[in-house]
Amino acid sequence: MTPPTSTSSRTESAVAAARATLDRLVDTWGRPELGALGPEDNLFEKIDSFAVVELLLETESEIEKALGRYIPLADESILDSTRSPLLRIQNWFEYVAEAVNRG
């Protein structure tokens, strides 16, 4: 698979990877109720910090597969209860897309 090159296609790939990872982990965790969350919902308050770390690692891995290179997503804000992008699911997808576009 050729990695996407334009900004818009990288954004789409990143968001798709983040969504797919979250869907997969919802199954792995045995937490089907999380699958019903919408873009405005707060994921941060529904999973523990270990699950946040797992989500981060798995999303990094999925993006590496999609884009062909490793892009770190870790940031001190992720586990911050006042600033975490996971406080709103759509923010998480945007956070991932921004990280990818930043390279």
Place this chain on the structure above:
Amino acid sequence: MTTARALSIGFVGNVVTNPFGKVSGRLADLADVSFEHLPIGQIEQVLTGPAAADVLIVHLDHRWYFDVAPDKGAAARARGLAELVLARLAQAPGTIILNTVPFVPVSSVESDLHDQLEALARVNAVLFGLARSHERVSVIDAAGALALLGFANAFRERNRYMYQMPYAPAAVDVLVERYADAIAARLRARRKVVVVDADNTLWGGIVGEDGVENLEVDNDYPGIVHTQLQRQLLRLKSLGILLCAVTKNNEEDFCSVFEQRAMPLRLDDLVAYRSNWSEKSENIRELAETLNLGLDSFIFIDDNPFEIEEVRARLPSVECHLFDRTRPEQALSLLDGIASLRARNVTVEDLAKTELYRGEAQRQELQRSAASMDEYLASLDIRVHMARNNPGSLRRVTQLINKTNQFNLTTRRYTEDEVATAMREGSVYAARVADRFGDMGIVGVAVVRGGALETFLMSCRALGRRIESQVLRYICQQEADPELRAHYRPTPKNRMVETFLDDNGFALVGSGPEGRDYRLTRGPDDTAYIHIIAD
């Protein structure tokens, strides 16, 4: 019907262990796994505390032992860890799994680098020493597993320091596989026999067509691929695996290769072989009968997909693997990758197995020449040494309990801890059998507790000589005070013992879906030619 055993796994480490929870999925066919992630970083507290688990996985990255470079203090930290582990082993049941240190030292000074490498080796040596001296300790090679993946792909340094999670998901998967293998090796029976094809497997070419002198088996490519396979097979033999061969060849052609070509493998390294024009499935079935082993003890390796499919279709319990000589990178990692050949350790009996099975072949020869079965059995000069609650036999008894499927009244599995407990609470008998052809080692186990014969089993290699009845007779004499109850629990594999209790002086007192209950009445008849010796 095999009842899945319950298995609890506890995880603790100086990293986030939650991703390692996937290990439960890898063991689903062996156990009903429950797991708990204990507080991160609380290694000492967990090892000295009350947390109970059948398996405690302690995962430590290098930061447990040193900050930036392995030094003398690192080995001291490892010894401190070993002391904590020893203290826990003394006070709590269960297995503890540790890991080698996944770290690659670097230095701008060569001598410093050498010092670091030695210090790192000393840390691992402490862990290996612990595992060598304590059966309940395993050490997975995390460093090796991650090196195969590539450390650059395995580590995520930002995540290590920001979230205490240094591993990429691919690295987690590799570690999970190692943990699952280490646990599985303690739970399941190891396959015992590798049956290997000859033409284009043991050597390159077809002996009947190409001639012995033109076969490719030497130290140049492609002959080296076959030479290396033979060396790997010999290594397996040294680890207690029996080697056999089946080949579609005239027997004299097959044997002439061993006579005329200098190869690592010799004909007498094979416990048995079949070189003829029969279907390979038939030959493997015959080998199983000759060796008195179940087909589920067999692994078959052949270069020909057709032969693989023939055996797979007709003998589904035989594990089949294709040897593709044209892809040496796969062919030469084939044997190392077979999970069912893995074991926690190798017992003296395992190592002596080739001779034991050769002895069995000699017994069969004697049986054919004897005038009657009784004359044959009497001529064997069978002696059964019965040991009760001998801690020295713990490892072998546990191994036998967990791998015997056919002559097994209840197929109840025990960990070493559980066998030790049974020794304290009742009687665990180990039956060692010897005859004029050699010592078979411990081949029978019985567990009696609370007036019940909880387990009674015999290795298939000792059957057919009425030893099992004489052993049961001895146990009845020792334990029937005031009564002895027994139970037969049917499984798909233990039909051979379906009437064993009925035939040996036990009376049926009830039956249900879980099997049949018996009580001792007159017990087994004496078999005069088998001498029991109480050790």
